[in-house]
Amino acid sequence: MNSRSLLRSSVSRRLLRPVADLIDQRIERQVRSAVRRATDRGAAGGSGSEQLVRDVELLQRRQLTFELLLGPRGRGISRMVAEAPLERLYAEVAALSGDRDAAVRNVAAAFRLLVALESLGVGRIAGGTMNICGKLGTIPLLDPPNDEILEIGTLYGMFSAGLVRMMERDGRSPSLTIVDPFAGVQLQPGTEQRPDPTGAPVDEHAVRTNLGLAGPAGAAARIQQGFSEDPETRAAVSDRRYGVIVVDGDHSAKGVAQDLEWAEEIAAPGAVVVLDDYGDPHWPGIKNALDDHLKGDTRFTYLGKAAHSAYLRAS
Ligand SMILES: C[S@@+](CC[C@H](N)C(=O)[O-])C[C@H]1O[C@@H](n2cnc3c(N)ncnc32)[C@H](O)[C@@H]1O
Numbered sequence: 001m002n003s004r005s006l007l008r009s010s011v012s013r014r015l016l017r018p019v020a021d022l023i024d025q026r027i028e029r030q031v032r033s034a035v036r037r038a039t040d041r042g043a044a045g046g047s048g049s050e051q052l053v054r055d056v057e058l059l060q061r062r063q064l065t066f067e068l069l070l071g072p073r074g075r076g077i078s079r080m081v082a083e084a085p086l087e088r089l090y091a092e093v094a095a096l097s098g099d100r101d102a103a104v105r106n107v108a109a110a111f112r113l114l115v116a117l118e119s120l121g122v123g124r125i126a127g128g129t130m131n132i133c134g135k136l137g138t139i140p141l142l143d144p145p146n147d148e149i150l151e152i153g154t155l156y157g158m159f160s161a162g163l164v165r166m167m168e169r170d171g172r173s174p175s176l177t178i179v180d181p182f183a184g185v186q187l188q189p190g191t192e193q194r195p196d197p198t199g200a201p202v203d204e205h206a207v208r209t210n211l212g213l214a215g216p217a218g219a220a221a222r223i224q225q226g227f228s229e230d231p232e233t234r235a236a237v238s239d240r241r242y243g244v245i246v247v248d249g250d251h252s253a254k255g256v257a258q259d260l261e262w263a264e265e266i267a268a269p270g271a272v273v274v275l276d277d278y279g280d281p282h283w284p285g286i287k288n289a290l291d292d293h294l295k296g297d298t299r300f301t302y303l304g305k306a307a308h309s310a311y312l313r314a315s
Pocket residue numbers: 124125126127151152153154155156157158159179180181182183185186187188202226227228229248249250251255
């Protein structure tokens with residue numbers, strides 16, 4: 001006899017009846033006390049149903065306030081967090097860093113920083129909440145070999161501002177270089193060019209304002225206007241070996257391949273290279289480009305991914 005039919009047998013039912021009666025009594029007691037509470041509230045200030053309406057209105061006001069802070073309005077993407085993706089991110093950052101406590105701490109710190117920067121800054125950080133928190137949280141934990149950071153493709157410069165702050169929280173002294181065409185909108189080959197959902201222009205002025213939020217290291221950032229594949233752009237910023245390179249410019253397979261080739265030349269030994277939007281179904285060329293790149297002669301080893309970003313270590 002299997003366990004289900006065992007439970008259904010008349011002997012079992014007889015034996016279990018006192019337990020079932022006890023559970024019934026408990027449920028009944030709880031329902032009675034909930035009704036009593038609602039009646040008491042009604043006696044104090046109107047009927048129970050009026051009180052219920054007031055409670056729902058209060059909850060709706062709180063929800064609206066919360067939505068204004070974290071909802072998609074004015075930014076195009078929500079910053080609300082759900083438990084399953086957050087737990088997945090903790091696990092991914094922990095796997096990359098080898099330190100679960102530090103992963104949880106950094107992801108939480110990154111989330112608060114993201115909300116603060118988007119509240120105070122011009123524009124937004126591009127992408128989903130988990131991907132942004134993953135990048136901000138993971139990079140310092142991978143212990144880059146020096147404090148020189150290069151971001152290829154910055155949009156509003158707000159991610160770099162956040163990264164500067166996260167590195168400083170880890171006792172580092174970041175020095176930032178940024179490359180972007182600053183075309184007034186986000187340039188992406190093959191996609192329609194639309195004004196940003198925040199309404200703010202994508203220009204160097206906005207980037208400077210946002211970098212100012214990251215204190216002296218942000219204000220001191222070196223900004224190079226231009227396309228990352230252009231020889232003049234490369235010549236202007238290839239004067240050092242970077243400990244961190246964030247590849248987030250041209251998202252086409254060709255663009256990513258070119259940026260990875262350049263990164264091979266300018267990455268310091270042990271550098272951390274982050275490839276944004278890796279595995280994002282909207283940008284299949286990114287994964288294709290990295291997969292192809294890793295099949296060739298390369299200094300990079302694939303460490304893993306967190307949300308939609310791949311992490312590489314240079315030899
Ligand atoms: C996805 S956004 C960058 C988002 C930013 N890293 C962030 O986290 O908020 C891509 C940026 O790369 C710029 N871009 C496009 N093509 C580029 C290229 N060839 N070289 C450098 N930047 C480029 C776009 O104009 C845009 O500002």
